[in-house]
Amino acid sequence: MVQHNGKCFNLSHCYRVIKDEEKFKAQYAALKARGGKGAVEDVGEGEMARPRGKANSKKEDKRDAATNALIVSVDGMMNKKDSREEERRRFKAEQMDAFMEIQRRRLDLDAEKQAKMFELEAQKQAKMLEIEAANAKTKAKEVALASMMTGMEIMKVDLNALSPRKRPWFEKIQADMLKFDDE
Numbered sequence: 001m002v003q004h005n006g007k008c009f010n011l012s013h014c015y016r017v018i019k020d021e022e023k024f025k026a027q028y029a030a031l032k033a034r035g036g037k038g039a040v041e042d043v044g045e046g047e048m049a050r051p052r053g054k055a056n057s058k059k060e061d062k063r064d065a066a067t068n069a070l071i072v073s074v075d076g077m078m079n080k081k082d083s084r085e086e087e088r089r090r091f092k093a094e095q096m097d098a099f100m101e102i103q104r105r106r107l108d109l110d111a112e113k114q115a116k117m118f119e120l121e122a123q124k125q126a127k128m129l130e131i132e133a134a135n136a137k138t139k140a141k142e143v144a145l146a147s148m149m150t151g152m153e154i155m156k157v158d159l160n161a162l163s164p165r166k167r168p169w170f171e172k173i174q175a176d177m178l179k180f181d182d183e
Helices: 012-018 022-034 054-156 167-182
Strands: 002-004 007-009
Touching: 012 022, 054 167
Parallel strands: none
Antiparallel strands: 002 007
């Protein structure tokens, strides 16, 4: 409602028509600046502002209590959510640490296994080399023995019984064998 000279203007349909007249512009601007119908009216000096009514007071108290309860419940929910998220993060971190520990152990075991395999392979190669060396020695002994046996056979040959064609060859071989033994 708009007031003119302290009196209410009850005919709003008329007011809409005449509100733009100079007479009402100042009051309309003041009303808009205060915030509309619900704004507290200016009180003169020495006059007391009208107290809140009992019903309005109860409604506002209930509204404030509901708002406070809502704020408390939202805070509680946010705290629970934060604690759940923190618990989830901590659990995830523990799981990740456990996984990383398992992976580290697995890598360590793989490295040990690899080292053992290399060591066993090296031992196997060493054994093979020893066997080959023993075989080579045995073969050399066999060759030497065969050579010696052949040499013995050559040395046992009676040169008088040989043909004149074979005789110089046997003499040369026997001389070489004697020379080799001297060295």
